[in-house]
Amino acid sequence: MGVGGNFWDLLKPYARNEGFDFLRNKRVAVDLSFWIVQHENAIKAHVRKPHLRLTFFRTINLFSKFGAFPVFIVDGTPSPMKSQARIARYFQSSGIELTSLPVPKEGVSAQRNQLFSSRVQECVELVELLGMPVLRAKGEAEALCAQLNSEGHVDACITSDSDAFLCGAKCIIKCFCPNSKEPFECYNMSDIEAGLGLKRKHLIAISLLVGNDHAMNGVRGIGLDNALHFVKAFSEDDVLNRLREIGKGNISLIPVCIKFDNNMDMDGTSLNRKQPHCSFCGHPGSKKEHMKFPCGYCVIKVGEGCQRKPKSFKCDCLSCGKNRRHREQQRLENWHAKICHKIAEEPNFPKDEIIDMYLCNDNGYFSASDGPHITWGKPNIDMLIDFLKFHQHWEPSYIRRTMFPMMSTIFLRDMTTATVETLVFGQYEFDSVERVKMRYGFQYYVVKWKHAGGNIAYKIPSKESSVQQDAIGLDETADPLDDCDAPEIHVDDGCSFLLTDENVDLVGAAFPEKVQKFWQEQEVKRRKNSTSRPEENEKSATPNSRSIQLNITEFYPSAKLKHRQSKQGEGSSKNRKMSSPDRIPKSVRRRLLFD
Structure with missing residues (x-):
């Protein structure tokens, strides 16, 4: 999807593998169709409605584990050009001749199939029940994601469609692996500009030459490497205008970086006329002259002649250098003219409709002055349980268990701003910080949530049983379902607790007294252990004791x-x-x- 010619491979060297805390407190636009297509390609033979399951788990992971604020973007009505390209792609994959390709009527767009549309609608209903904002694009979802990113409404986009860069995106997360030490494969436009020297209009020009979602074939005979070198010869402001001129047949324009001004040497002679060189040593002059008087280019002793030139010898005199530059210049001009001829032979190139589509900054149903209305609400637990019980056949206890990290995150965020309800799920209250846990190189607090009634109100199934209820024969080592971290159950003195991993800064802002008390207790334990160690060492320092090993200076x-x-x-x-x-x-x- 996006620019053709293995475009992502071109950008791969400039990708960053961002860490676990990269999206903390950041807004991120999610191309929902990208998630659904990705879900369909994985485990659909093993799991009931994988698009709902993975959307559910990934949303909870983004919100609670990674601390992000996701905004889901849905495709609108596709353009007739993309509909035509989609039909052509289907015909090619099916082995059908493109001559029988149907042509959509003017003003009519071929929508996606009804099955895919129903899956999109189910996922939209799910994320809305989770309290996440959903925006519908006028056309392509990646275009609206890019617009929100370029205008500063979101900090990054999650999509695999490279068209987002052409639409103005600044930061794209292509790969999202929740159970990895570096879960985000991130591409920044600033890195691409610094590494490849390409800006937004350069990328648009490349897509016109090699093909895209709206014109699948591009220009015949031009690959990604040729397109890259061709567009880099022009500035960003000039590249699209030059393509229009070349498309009209004006191929005489040569870029400044290719054009060679100095066609004559200092003597006024043509550079094609090379000075005579000695056939023995290869330097300027004749062999007959060098037999009498050795040339000054050879490193010789007094009284000796010139040295025989090696097989791979290249003369570095001024004349040879100018001739080499002239030949290279001629090769570049011939290559440039060849590319221009191929572009001029392409009918109706470039299509202004595609360029306008990429440069459009009106991809959503909101005004530029007011901006999009983006708010995050609380999950509707009762309706969410009914929804997942109907579609996924999950038990209410399993749904509450997987939802608890998200609800605890919302509770802690609310506590940092104002005093709110003191119970999570109406049953659990913040008790204390149990310990500090390291996960993927980051510190987390293990928080104890005490059940208000003293006992667990619902059964928390184990992870194995929860997977078995909708997956049969699934390889759990691959972890394709992106399960979220479920809370652990803990019983102490007749009281029931749930243990969750929470962000250090979030817990410190919500319950500073509890955190201070925890660190005071840790300091007391540390001092107690440090004072008790010398006494233990003295008791254990018996002749037959093997618990302490002395070094040579002590022994x-x-x-x-x-x-x-x-x-x-x-x-x-x-x-x-x-x-x-x-x-x-x-x-x-x-x-x-x-x-």
Whole structure:
């Protein structure tokens, strides 16, 4: 989808693998059709309605695990050109001749099939029940995502359609892997401009040459590499106008970066006339002259002649350098003229409708002055349970369990702004911070949520049982369902708790007293452990103790002291004198200490 000719492979070297906390507190536009198509390509033979399941889990992951604020964008009415291209793509994949391709009537667009439209509508209903905003585009969803990104309404776009760059997107997340250490494959337009020297209109020109979603074939005989080098010869403001001129047959215009001004050398002679060179050493001059007087280019000793040139010899004199540059210039001009002839042979090139579509900044149903109305609400739990129970056949306990991380995130965010209800799901209250947990290199608080009634109000099934109720024979190691992190159950002194992983900053802003108390308790435990260690070491430092290993500097004086004390109990002073460490040779002392 998007620009043809393996366009993403061209951009791949400039991708960034962003970390776990990249989207924290950021707005992100999601191309919902991209998710649905991606869901259809994975596990559809194993899971009931995968488009609903993955949309449900990924939305919760984006909102709770990654801390983002997703805005879902839905396709509108496709253009007649894209409808025609979609039909042509289907005919090609089916092996049908394009001569029998139907032509849509003027002003009539071929909509997507009814099955896909029904899946889109189901996903829209699901995300609206989750409290997420949904915007409908006039045409393509990626165009509205790009407009929201370029105008600053969102910070990034989640889509695999490279047309988003042509429509003005600044940051695109192509791959989204929730269960990875670096879950986001991110492309920034600033990196592409710095690495390839291409701007928005350059990319539009490339898409016109190699093909896109609206004109599938592009210009015959021009691939991605040729298109890249061709458009880089023009500035961004000039490239589309030059394509229009070339399309009209004006191929005499040569870019400044290709045109060679100095066609004559200093003597006024043509660069094609090369100075005579010696056939022996390869330098300017004749062989006969060099036999008498060696040339100054060869490194020789006094009295010796020129040296024979090697096989791969290239003369670096001024004349040869100018001739090489002239030949390279001629090659570039011939290549440029060849590309221009191919463009001029293409009928109706370029299509202004496609250019206007990419440059359009009115892709949504909102005014430029007011902007889009984007708000996030709370999930409608009761209707959501009924919806998922009908479509997915899930138990209410399983739905509440998977929804708990999202509800706890909403609760903590509300607590940072104002005093709200003190219970999550009407049953759980914030109890304390249990411990600090490291996940993918980031710190998280493990928070204890206490059940208000003292007991669990509903059964929390295990992860294995929840997967089995809608997946049979599924390979869990691949984790294609993008399951969210479900809370753990914990029972302490007859009270029931749920444990969830929460963002450190969010918990600190919502419950600063609880966090301060937690760190005070940790400091007390640390001091208690540090004071108890010396006493434990003294108790464990027995002759037969193996719990502590002394280094050589600690072991040597302790063993020497032991040896001295054992000798003090012996009878005579003569023996004490003989057993003095100063009188015993060092080699004997080593044997006594380590026996």
